Amino acid sequence: MMSKVLPIACAALMLAACASDAEDAPTTVQAPPQPVATQASQPATTQTAEAATPGGSVFDWFGPGSPAEKKTGVAVNRHLWRASLDALSFAPMETADPFGGVIKTGWYTPTPNERMRIAVYILDSRLRADALRVSVFKEVKKPTGDWVDGTVDPETVTKLENLILNKARDLKQDGD
Numbered sequence: 001m002m003s004k005v006l007p008i009a010c011a012a013l014m015l016a017a018c019a020s021d022a023e024d025a026p027t028t029v030q031a032p033p034q035p036v037a038t039q040a041s042q043p044a045t046t047q048t049a050e051a052a053t054p055g056g057s058v059f060d061w062f063g064p065g066s067p068a069e070k071k072t073g074v075a076v077n078r079h080l081w082r083a084s085l086d087a088l089s090f091a092p093m094e095t096a097d098p099f100g101g102v103i104k105t106g107w108y109t110p111t112p113n114e115r116m117r118i119a120v121y122i123l124d125s126r127l128r129a130d131a132l133r134v135s136v137f138k139e140v141k142k143p144t145g146d147w148v149d150g151t152v153d154p155e156t157v158t159k160l161e162n163l164i165l166n167k168a169r170d171l172k173q174d175g176d
Contacts, residue, residue: 076101076122080132083167084120087160091118113141114150120164127168134161 076098084103085096091105101122107115117137124131134157140150 075099075125077125077127077131077168079127079168079171080122080164082171083164084122084132086167087164088118088120091116107139115139115141115147116152118160127172129161129165132161132164134164136160 091108
């Protein structure tokens, strides 16, 4: 009887030793405070306890490389990306995500009573017309000073798309 209970008790002890108490273990590790002079220029970093552990998880030990090696390069067409940035250089950039293929500008005011915001979505890694989507948002200022949505001429979107596509084609032909 004792010979049957002993292996089960050992297995139970080993499993209990592997368990962790989630309340006692810290879930985040914060970086030490930085000097006041550089604190505004550098964001505070917070790591999870798993990321702070050297080697990561057990599954990372046998994977095909580190996570930084897995996601390299730009996931969208580079010619469309560069042409879009060049075409939108007149407006302030708000967001530019090369992995997601999204470029969004801030508000651009061509006249004091109207402002525009542009979003470009690059949907494919190939240089094709259907790999590009442009959205233009317009607001008009009322006499009370409030901004209300305005209508955008569809020709504006078409002209902007054609401008980007032509620049991308020129970049590709130049071998850049």
